[in-house]
Amino acid sequence: EAGVAQSPRYKIIEKRQSVAFWCNPISGHATLYWYQQILGQGPKLLIQFQNNGVVDDSQLPKDRFSAERLKGVDSTLKIQPAKLEDSAVYLCASSFGTNGEQFFGPGTRLTVL
Amino acid sequence: AQSVSQHNHHVILSEAASLELGCNYSYGGTVNLFWYVQYPGQHLQLLLKYFSGDPLVKGIKGFEAEFIKSKFSFNLRKPSVQWSDTAEYFCAVRNQGGKLIFGQGTELSVKP
Numbered sequence: 001e002a003g004v005a006q007s008p009r010y011k012i013i014e015k016r017q018s019v020a021f022w023c024n025p026i027s028g029h030a031t032l033y034w035y036q037q038i039l040g041q042g043p044k045l046l047i048q049f050q051n052n053g054v055v056d057d058s059q060l061p062k063d064r065f066s067a068e069r070l071k072g073v074d075s076t077l078k079i080q081p082a083k084l085e086d087s088a089v090y091l092c093a094s095s096f097g098t099n100g101e102q103f104f105g106p107g108t109r110l111t112v113l
Numbered sequence: 114a115q116s117v118s119q120h121n122h123h124v125i126l127s128e129a130a131s132l133e134l135g136c137n138y139s140y141g142g143t144v145n146l147f148w149y150v151q152y153p154g155q156h157l158q159l160l161l162k163y164f165s166g167d168p169l170v171k172g173i174k175g176f177e178a179e180f181i182k183s184k185f186s187f188n189l190r191k192p193s194v195q196w197s198d199t200a201e202y203f204c205a206v207r208n209q210g211g212k213l214i215f216g217q218g219t220e221l222s223v224k225p
Contacts, residue, residue: 003156033213042117042203042215043157056212091157098211099145104157 002026004105006092012111018080021108025073025094031055033102034067034077035091043091049075050098079110087112115140117206119216126194127224134189134219136204145207146187148178149215152200160202163187174198196225 005024013019025032030051035043046065048055052072060067064083069075079086089109093102120135138144148160161172168180178189187204204216 040122040217042205042217044215045212048212056210099207101159101162102213106156 004092004094004103006090006105006108008108009106010109010111012113013082014113015084016081018078019082019110020076020078021090021092021110023075023077023092023105025075025092026103029094029096029100029103030072031095031098031100032069032075033093033095034075035093037089037091037107039088046077048098055098082110082112084112086110115206115208115214117204117214117216119202119204119219121219122217123220123222125222125224128196129193130223132189132191132194132198132221134202134204134221136187136189136216137185138187138204138206138214139185140206140208143209146178146180147205147207147213148172148176148187148189149203149205150200151203157203160189194221194223196223199223 007022032049034046036046037043046060047057047067049069052069067077089107091107092105095102117138146163149157150160151157161170163170163180171177176191180187199222201218201220203218205213207213
């Protein structure tokens with residue numbers, strides 16, 4: 001069974017630039033999550049989708065971060081413009097339902113210079 | 114606000130030593146509890162989970178964890194660690210709202 005796919009794996013940008021990350025969840029998983037993991041900390045939920053609807057985006061910095069899951073399958077997370085403090089690993093996870101086991105992708109390591 | 118606290122940032126053990134990683138959470142209601150592990154260069158993966166019933170849960174690779182409700186704790190244990198257990202371990206709590214909240218992680222280094 002294919003796992004959660006993410007791309008790119010690494011990205012280096014300068015502050016004020018924009019960047020986008022892509023995630024393809026496990027087939028059949030209706031729930032998709034984006035987490036931010038800053039070095040030395042645990043993952044922090046940014047946004048949760050159920051199919052193509054947003055369930056929770058309370059911790060998403062909406063002035064610069066946006067995410068979409070238009071067809072209820074793959075998803076993109078965008079940062080525009082990036083700040084130094086956005087340097088982190090961005091993890092995508094998916095689950096069969098909102099209370100199901102979450103399966104994580106390999107993450108995208110973002111460095112903002 | 115709900116939070117999860119892991120007691121140690123970095124633990125160094127020799128092979129065959131016993132392991133206990135502490136985890137405490139702050140939430141008074143019903144919770145689901147998890148331990149995740151991230152081996153070097155690999156994805157975050159589930160080690161074990163507790164939803165209800167027997168407070169002593171067993172996971173993969175000989176790990177177990179005990180839920181002590183009165184102490185708001187869910188400590189991870191293994192009687193004898195191996196070099197291959199070197200990884201970062203995360204405790205997480207899921208409340209009735211469904212949000213998963215992670216601790217800051219404990220890096221375990223096992224010396225051969």
